[in-house]
Amino acid sequence: MESQNPSQQTALAEIGEFGLIALMRDTLGEPTDDSIVSGIADDAAVYRVDDDRVHVLTTDTLVEGVHFDRAFMPLEHLGFKALSVNVSDVVAMNATPRYATVSLGIPQNISVEMVTTIYEGLKQACDAYDMHIVGGDTNAAHGLSLSVSVVGAADANNVVYRRGAQVGDKICVTGDIGSSYAGLKVLLRNRERLQEQEEDFEPNLDPFSYVIRRHLAPPAQLKLIREWADADVQPHALIDISDGLSAEVHHICEASGVGAQLYEPALPIDPETRNTATEFGEDVTVYALFGGEDYELVFTMPEDELDALDPQTFSVVGEVVAREEDDEQVMIQRAHGENVPLQPGGFDHFDDPTPPQS
Numbered sequence: 001m002e003s004q005n006p007s008q009q010t011a012l013a014e015i016g017e018f019g020l021i022a023l024m025r026d027t028l029g030e031p032t033d034d035s036i037v038s039g040i041a042d043d044a045a046v047y048r049v050d051d052d053r054v055h056v057l058t059t060d061t062l063v064e065g066v067h068f069d070r071a072f073m074p075l076e077h078l079g080f081k082a083l084s085v086n087v088s089d090v091v092a093m094n095a096t097p098r099y100a101t102v103s104l105g106i107p108q109n110i111s112v113e114m115v116t117t118i119y120e121g122l123k124q125a126c127d128a129y130d131m132h133i134v135g136g137d138t139n140a141a142h143g144l145s146l147s148v149s150v151v152g153a154a155d156a157n158n159v160v161y162r163r164g165a166q167v168g169d170k171i172c173v174t175g176d177i178g179s180s181y182a183g184l185k186v187l188l189r190n191r192e193r194l195q196e197q198e199e200d201f202e203p204n205l206d207p208f209s210y211v212i213r214r215h216l217a218p219p220a221q222l223k224l225i226r227e228w229a230d231a232d233v234q235p236h237a238l239i240d241i242s243d244g245l246s247a248e249v250h251h252i253c254e255a256s257g258v259g260a261q262l263y264e265p266a267l268p269i270d271p272e273t274r275n276t277a278t279e280f281g282e283d284v285t286v287y288a289l290f291g292g293e294d295y296e297l298v299f300t301m302p303e304d305e306l307d308a309l310d311p312q313t314f315s316v317v318g319e320v321v322a323r324e325e326d327d328e329q330v331m332i333q334r335a336h337g338e339n340v341p342l343q344p345g346g347f348d349h350f351d352d353p354t355p356p357q358s
């Protein structure tokens with residue numbers, strides 16, 4: 001038995017979320033079961049159910065005070081988002097979500113009506129993604145939490161991993177990025193002003209309705225991968241954006257043993273996101289690269305295959321290049337022309353969590 005003296009223990013902040021994942025993999029060891037195609041390595045685990053079919057399995061938890069603030073997160077949206085973020089990970093394997101289980105941690109100040117509202121949001125997401133909740137668990141807890149697991153299905157040949165990027169591929173992003181973070185900024189400022197009961201503060205969130213919706217109820221890009229299947233194309237590498245474009249491109253590069261060249265002017269940013277950054281006096285590129293929670297997809301594909309895709313649904317933001325030195329794995333050409341190394345910089349859950357509020 002190792003000593004449990006707290007003074008000899010290591011704080012999670014010292015190793016961070018990704019360090020913790022690496023530690024779990026070391027502790028568990030490599031999977032020895034032949035049916036496991038991909039374990040702790042991608043957006044979701046992949047295991048074979050027969051010769052041609054696989055299931056993908058993922059789980060994600062939203063915790064009050066860490067991932068959301070009940071002061072501005074409507075419970076219906078919370079239910080929707082909890083399922084959506086899991087569906088996004090299934091979609092990021094190019095698989096179709098099928099079934100979910102939901103575990104709720106319920107504090108004393110949550111009523112039956114509130115739980116019902118959360119489930120209404122979950123039901124909306126089930127309808128939107130054509131899937132079913134088939135079980136779960138409820139527990140007393142100090143703060144509200146929703147833990148969701150989703151199983152998806154795919155033909156074994158159609159699954160797309162992070163590790164498939166090839167030198168020369170274009171790096172593409174669906175939709176627009178940075179908007180969820182812009183929405184969060186607006187919601188946090190609004191909460192602050194309401195709490196301070198600033199005189200003559202009348203919240204007018206209309207100019208921010210798009211970015212707020214993107215933060216509160218992000219849709220997973222299921223429709224898009226269905227279009228890819230119809231067009232009979234699949235990317236070389238695929239990942240969803242939970243921690244910010246920069247972090248996700250680093251994941252693809254790490255898994256694929258390649259580098260990346262990005263172009264700042266090519267980043268798809270909605271005008272409302274730009275306006276929000278301007279209002280806060282901040283650099284909108286920082287929102288786009290490090291904001292996170294966009295739940296858009298990043299994929300790499302040879303240029304000639306991009307013609308098969310609807311050009312309205314994605315933007316080319318860079319290309320896959322041969323891997324250089326480790327600390328210059330991902331470069332970004334800034335709008336003024338300078339080419340600079342980019343660090344992952346995405347939100348690391350153990351670094352600076354919002355203090356829990358109850």
Ligand SMILES: [Mg+2]
Pocket residue numbers: 043088089092239240241242
């Ligand atoms: Mg993911």
